[in-house]
Amino acid sequence: MRMRKKPNLIPRMEACAGLWVREPESMRGRWRSLMPEAKRLRLELGCGKGRFTAETAARHPEDLYVALERVPDAMVTAMERCRARGLTNVFFIDGDAAELERYFAPDEVDLLYINFCDPWPSVKHAKRRLTHEDFLRRYRLVLRDGGEVRFKTDNRPLFEWSLFQFPKAGFALSQVTRDLHANGPQGVMTDYEEKFHRMGTPINRCVGTKGPLTDLPLAEGLRRTLEGWTVEELPADGGTALPPRAKAEQLRTLRLRRDGEEACIQVLEGYPRERTAWLLTLAAGEEDRAALAEALCAAVRLGGFTALRLRCPLAEEETHRFWLEQGFADLRPAEDGGAPAVVMERLV
Numbered sequence: 532m533r534m535r536k537k538p539n540l541i542p543r544m545e546a547c548a549g550l551w552v553r554e555p556e557s558m559r560g561r562w563r564s565l566m567p568e569a570k571r572l573r574l575e576l577g578c579g580k581g582r583f584t585a586e587t588a589a590r591h592p593e594d595l596y597v598a599l600e601r602v603p604d605a606m607v608t609a610m611e612r613c614r615a616r617g618l619t620n621v622f623f624i625d626g627d628a629a630e631l632e633r634y635f636a637p638d639e640v641d642l643l644y645i646n647f648c649d650p651w652p653s654v655k656h657a658k659r660r661l662t663h664e665d666f667l668r669r670y671r672l673v674l675r676d677g678g679e680v681r682f683k684t685d686n687r688p689l690f691e692w693s694l695f696q697f698p699k700a701g702f703a704l705s706q707v708t709r710d711l712h713a714n715g716p717q718g719v720m721t722d723y724e725e726k727f728h729r730m731g732t733p734i735n736r737c738v739g740t741k742g743p744l745t746d747l748p749l750a751e752g753l754r755r756t757l758e759g760w761t762v763e764e765l766p767a768d769g770g771t772a773l774p775p776r777a778k779a780e781q782l783r784t785l786r787l788r789r790d791g792e793e794a795c796i797q798v799l800e801g802y803p804r805e806r807t808a809w810l811l812t813l814a815a816g817e818e819d820r821a822a823l824a825e826a827l828c829a830a831v832r833l834g835g836f837t838a839l840r841l842r843c844p845l846a847e848e849e850t851h852r853f854w855l856e857q858g859f860a861d862l863r864p865a866e867d868g869g870a871p872a873v874v875m876e877r878l879v
């Protein structure tokens with residue numbers, strides 16, 4: 532959304548301090564403390580100027596409402612609207628939908644709205660669409676089982692494409708309509724929706740309900756994320772040394788090939804806890820390591836895990852630097868009786 536830079540942005544934001552959560556990470560897992568009696572937590576992604584936000588929060592005083600927007604110039608108008616109406620159940624995050632797991636804990640959100648998100652029409656930008664399978668899988672991490680994603684758009688191609696994304700991410704579709712207001716206005720309209728409706732553009736809407744996820748096997752996830760490589764899962768050979776309490780059936784050994792190059796990845800699934808994967812081996816040419824590490828993180832996410840961990844010996848400074856550059860952070864010292872090492876983790 533292109534918007535003119537508003538004068539006095541900071542003072543206007545500060546005047547809405549009561550609604551603006553400046554450090555959303557600190558609220559992770561604690562949002563309900565803002566309104567302990569709340570029945571549900573509703574989360575809106577890309578609220579823009581907040582017509583929908585203010586009206587929906589006003590109609591549901593029993594629920595806590597959080598609106599996220601990455602353009603402060605738009606968000607300030609949304610906050611001012613809510614403040615003018617005296618709403619006390621609505622809070623704002625000046626942040627990015629791609630960072631949702633940093634702001635919310637698993638199961639914390641009951642209902643998630645995506646209204647008129649940017650369509651990113653070029654195929655090469657498909658991953659930026661807020662209804663891309665990868666985004667939907669991220670929403671799963673904060674949405675409770677049975678929670679809903681409610682999606683509206685004027686953009687028919689985006690809508691048809693999105694209808695394929697929801698099931699791939701484990702959401703059951705319902706209330707699918709390609710002309711929401713055919714029999715007169717339905718529900719609360721957003722700023723964009725009102726404009727398109729006035730122009731006579733039909734509005735598309737659907738609801739995705741979070742159900743069980745058919746997680747992708749790691750090899751399949753890598754095939755999807757890596758271009759030009761063949762990925763083959765090798766049978767367990769029993770010769771790999773495993774960390775304490777790991778079982779052989781958790782081990783996946785993958786051989787990757789491209790133009791005469793070969794790489795090997797070994798990962799323990801569900802180790803040391805259910806939704807974490809553990810990287811045992813990344814054996815690859817120097818120039819491929821970073822791309823393979825990135826693809827592996829994506830494949831681990833597609834496999835239904837939330838984090839990838841590994842053990843890095845303290846003596847290997849260069850290796851440690853490499854993993855830091857790949858977005859891993861030191862978690863704790865490795866206490867496995869081996870040479871001094873640190874456990875590193877990246878949330879995927």
Ligand SMILES: C[S@@+](CC[C@H](N)C(=O)[O-])C[C@H]1O[C@@H](n2cnc3c(N)ncnc32)[C@H](O)[C@@H]1O
Pocket residue numbers: 532576577578579580581599600601602605626627628629646647648649721722723724
């Ligand atoms: C086309 S506008 C729609 C605004 C509002 N939902 C409506 O229907 O009137 C899309 C909004 O989503 C915001 N947005 C896009 N991508 C976002 C992201 N990754 N995280 C947070 N906000 C995002 C944009 O800044 C913009 O305000």
